[in-house]
Amino acid sequence: MGRSNMQQKTLIKLRPNLTRLSQTAPPTLAAFAIWVLDHYDEVAFSSIRSLADKANVNANTVTRLSKELGYDGYDAFRADVQLALRARTIGYAARAEALRNRDGGDVYSEMIAANRANAEAVFSPEMLRLIEQCVPTLLVARRIYAVGVRSCYSIAHYLSYVGGMAFNNFVSVPAQPGSILDQLSRAGPEDIVIAISFEHYSTEVIRATQIARDVGARVLSITDSHASPIAAGAWRVVPLPMEGPQFMPSINAALIVAELLLAGMMARSADAVANIKSFEDRIEKFGGYQRGAPVSG
């Protein structure tokens, strides 16, 4: 207990120490300290030499940094970083235990791994940048059409329903599939069409992107590949992984993107929250909502 506490203390000090070195230490060492700050976890998995290679410094620089940080040597330094990584893993063991020897445990663990991979892909810096780039345009668009059918209908519906609560440029998705195309034919260059489809790509959504192109509307494609038929000629393409058990690709990444887009828009809009509030008031007034039972505490 005492020992782990002490180690945690050193862990907490690690980043500040590195930052300090990046300012006070000699050039090469300082540069390497910065590199370590940006590639923290490489330390956990690399030897002195391989780390030196990756950072383009001499192997000795690695050893000297370790000592400069107060460690006996590189081994001690690395052990500390590994400890930090392990801390994030706690709980995985318990789940593994729970899953083992259970019918269908494979499926669940596959889903968990897939979900994590999908989510991390969406949360990559590039993807976030891409999503952020879309936000300002969506905010000023005259109309936003969300188009998705079959299993992707849920995403389209979520987008336009929640979007419609906060913004007045979201067009609500029609119940009858055919009307999507009717609706789109009235779109124009100031409108955005958010098209959502994954393999197998549905004809209706492909057709929707074609119409969008014809009327000059910009297409934001949420799909599984740049080679997707709905990515052709699109204004923006958000390519997503759909990992899942063999028989069931996951649309989870798509929902996360939808939520990120909406959150990004709301964060930049002054009225969004007020709009939601009045939207909910309206529904409550007409009896659409009901308060839950009072919760103790």
Place this chain on the structure above:
Amino acid sequence: MGRSNMQQKTLIKLRPNLTRLSQTAPPTLAAFAIWVLDHYDEVAFSSIRSLADKANVNANTVTRLSKELGYDGYDAFRADVQLALRARTIGYAARAEALRNRDGGDVYSEMIAANRANAEAVFSPEMLRLIEQCVPTLLVARRIYAVGVRSCYSIAHYLSYVGGMAFNNFVSVPAQPGSILDQLSRAGPEDIVIAISFEHYSTEVIRATQIARDVGARVLSITDSHASPIAAGAWRVVPLPMEGPQFMPSINAALIVAELLLAGMMARSADAVANIKSFEDRIEKFGGYQRGAPVSG
């Protein structure tokens, strides 16, 4: 892209493979496979010998397991596990960098943290057990009704659409809100009603659970609390966190539960995959699908 995709695939398959080995492999190897399942991250940080020491097996067993898993040797195995660990860490630094000094960066990082927390809650052993308990009953149910309105309509739609592809007891959700109650009045004790609603709880879904109770159907409530009005008298309650930015609760956890339920059902059903196949064939026949452009490689 190709390479990272491939690695991702192998990563996702890693745990199932270990589970398989823990059942089919010779005793020592099987025992070690189980140990690895429970001490997943030790692999990332240990050498053959140190891992063997920790697991109390011969060093050779470690090498054998690696090969049995399809790797060239221990190095390849460890690299894969490290990749999995990195996936969880990756970007903590890069992402922080990307988010910093960016408009709305807070929102994105909040979403990321929230999403992770929500997903982890669903993946907790207790929650997985709960979900798994529902599966057998759902498989033999006469009819399964998925009920959700407003933002939760997307979840209900996803459940019944994808469920309907693989199983014939899923009832497709009606477009008009009113018809939900009409439909439900025809339900009976052999039916399951999956009710999805979060605060503010929608009157229609609450009413649906009441009708379900009246006709003797069992209710599986996907909601945010045991105190939820749709949890009262429910057969099973799946309480979910909906963490998100203040103004926008996330329904991501609900989608994950939906996917887990479906995956769990499919894994236990012999015809499910065949049903999906024939379903897709049917749609393709009528021109609902279109092939994507050929992908290079």
Place this chain on the structure above:
DNA sequence: CCGTTAATGATTCATTTGCATTATTTTTGC
């Protein structure tokens, strides 16, 4: 009972590892 085979363990060997030592370059004070 034996002999065959699969499973496990021990030994060996070329590499790689971390670290100390030595050599070289760069910086600094005058």
Place this chain on the structure above:
DNA sequence: GCAAAAATAATGCAAATGAATCATTAACGG
């Protein structure tokens, strides 16, 4: 401009690592 000092790079070495090979043990059929 140059010597002293500091910083950086190169070298050497004992200990470790990963993987191949060989030896032992257990399981099973005839």
